Amino acid sequence: MGKAKKILNKIIVYILVIFGGIACLIPLLWMFRSSLMNSVEIFMTPPKVFPSKVLWSNFTEVFELYPFLTYYKNSIILVVLIVFGTVITSSLCAYGLARIKWVGRNIVFACIMGSMMLPFAVTLIPTFIMFRKIGFTDSIIPLIVPAWLGGGAFYIFLLRQFFMTIPRDYDEAAYIDGAGHLKIYMKIILPLTKPAMAVVGVFSFLNTWNDFLGPLVYLNSESKYTVALGLQLFTGVYRSEWNLMMAASCLVVIPVIIVFIIGQRYFLEGLTMSGVKG
Amino acid sequence: MKNKMTLRKKRENIAGFFFSLPCIIGFIMFAAIPMMVSLGLSFTDYNVINHSTFVGLDNYSKLFNGDDPYFYKSLKVTIYYVALSVPTSIIFSFSIAMLLNRDIKGKGIFRTLFYLPSIVPTVAISAIWLWVLNPDFGLANSILKSIGLSPSRWLTSEATVIPTLVFINLWTTGSTMVIFLAGMQDVPRQLIEAVEIDGGGFRTKLFHVIVPMMTPTIFYNVVMGFISGFQVFAQSYIMTSGGPNNSSLFYVFYLYREAFQFMRMGSACSIAWVLFIIIMIFTAILFKLQNKWVYYGGE
Incomplete structure (x- = not known):
């Protein structure tokens, strides 16, 4: 292959990658640009790329029209309770399934793996009826309880795979020194698997923040809405006021992007672990 | 000595059980019992308010004999969507992974850019694309017009709504791309080099080395794509609220409507079980077919 052809190839690759990368970003940039425009400029054809005057007041208007501060508060409470529950209980279970030899281990693991195949549509209705019967609808309890009971098969699987890679000699040595399992879990396994815990943490944050169906089914009063539900409500009412709608969308997207930038490494690591080893 | 061992075994059994207890309870409460209850309810006319009565297979026969026209409609819409979205997202994200797998500068930044859309909440994705694809004032139609193409109705016409949703789905396949990219790191270098020494071109490398070595990852993504x-x-x-004219009435949307708008829980459970069985059949077929094309190295 000629040298010229190689260089040409490289240029084509760069053009494709740069073009694709920008194309991925455009909808997000367009959202941000639209959120800063006034309601006349936004409908111009052909569209203006930049607002002639940056209008931050769209954001304050969104806060005045709908209680997004309350939605933030609700979402944050939910995220904290769910992320803690998921990290704590899924790692406890993963420890039990990876590091302790006991009679029911294989059956329990098989059941949990099997439950990953179960569509949420099947369990949604009976679970809803159950929570309704005990009077917990229109509260965040139905959204939190599952997180404190293992947090989901996927996380348990991910952590178990990770825990299996730690040499067994560590446990043995600690055991001989008289340490129980709780001590081994806290003093040996947890410090060694911090990155894996972070992976579970960021994914459970993302899934909670982005969850739509769960809050939609369980939360009725608007004062209990999460940010995602609040945006949906807003979208329904202000469908033609695109600048406000885009400002509201920014409010929902920005926290996710901040967490993503901070924890980017763990997002990518988590995907790699799930796809390649799973 | 022997006594000591059995004592330890006993303690291990107790510890293992208690460590796993949260997920055992979770499994029973949120998977095993709901699954059974759902199956049971699917044979009743339960509607939350009144007592339920046993109706046998009525719910199922109502679905299949066409009494409820939405059942077949939603099934068709969903299969159409899956048939379009799975292959396009696999090919698209595989191609991007191939591009990023090359020796290029700023690889990490590009990977981040392609991955970024997949973390955006669905509600926000929906709002953004409603605006970008707005038939009258949206960016997409302005671009089409400026390069001399005719504008599209996107989400507002029966013919284009599903392809448009497939297109939006492409925007969010970043995670599939990252999984492919990770899989490509495991393709043995010496195999690619062997092709290069023999004078094989890009096509040979792609179809005789990279794709065959990547089949387990492709398989994983296909199965996940089908299920989701x-x-x-x-x-x-x-x-779209399922519209226009029910042309985007997805199966789970139909189920949601039965359950939470019309409160027909019995019927909704039968709809859920039909979905469960369809997914099981599809996954079983995919797993059965896998030994025809999936290559697991060293096995």
């Missing part, structure tokens, strides 16, 4: 494609809900709920 069948359960698409929020996009159509927010963007």
Whole structure:
């Protein structure tokens, strides 16, 4: 292959990658640009790329029209309770399934793996009826309880795979020194698997923040809405006021992007672990 | 000595059980019991308010004999969507992974850019694309017009709504791309080099080395794509409300409507079980076919 052809190839690759990368970003940039425009400029054809005057007041208007501060508060409470529950209980279970030899281990693991195949549509209705019967609808309890009971098969699987890679000699040595399992879990396994815990943490944050169906089914009063539900409500009412709608969308997207930038490494690591080893 | 061992074994059994207890309870409460209850309810006319009565297979026969026209409609819509979205997203994200797998500068930044859209909440994705694809004032139609193409109705016409949702789905396949990219790191270098020494071109490298070595990852993504494609809900709920004229009435949306708008829980459970069985059959077929094309190295 000629040298010229190689260089040409490289240029084509760069053009494709740069073009694709920008194309991925455009909808997000367009959202941000639209959120800063006034309601006349936004409908111009052909569209203006930049607002002639940056209008931050769209954001304050969104806060005045709908209680997004309350939605933030609700979402944050939910995220904290769910992320803690998921990290704590899924790692406890993963420890039990990876590091302790006991009679029911294989059956329990098989059941949990099997439950990953179960569509949420099947369990949604009976679970809803159950929570309704005990009077917990229109509260965040139905959204939190599952997180404190293992947090989901996927996380348990991910952590178990990770825990299996730690040499067994560590446990043995600690055991001989008289340490129980709780001590081994806290003093040996947890410090060694911090990155894996972070992976579970960021994914459970993302899934909670982005969850739509769960809050939609369980939360009725608007004062209990999460940010995602609040945006949906807003979208329904202000469908033609695109600048406000885009400002509201920014409010929902920005926290996710901040967490993503901070924890980017763990997002990518988590995907790699799930796809390649799973 | 022997006594000591059995004592330890006993203690291990107790410890293992208690460590796993949260997920055992979770499994029983949120998977095993609901699954059984759902199956049971699917044979009743339960509607939350009145007592339920046993109706046998009525719910199922109502679905299949066409009494409820929405059942077949939603099934058709969903299969159409899955048939389009699975292959396009696999090919698209595989191609991007191939591009990023090359020796290029700023690889990490590009990977981040392609991955970024997949973390955006569905509600926000929906709002953004409603605006970008707005038939009158949206960016997409302005671009089409400026390069001399005719504008599209996108989400507002029966013919284009599903292809448009498939297109939006492409925007969010970043995670599939990252999984492919990770898989490509495991393709043995010496195999690619061997092709290069023999004078094989890009095509040989791609179809005789990279794709065959990547089949386990492709298989994983196809299965996940199928399962999630069948359960698409929020996009159509927010963007199109199932319309226009039910042309984006996805199966889970139909189920949601039966359960939470019409409160027909019995019937909704039968709809859920039909979905469960369809997914099981599809996954079984995929697993059966896998030994025809999936290559597991060293096995």
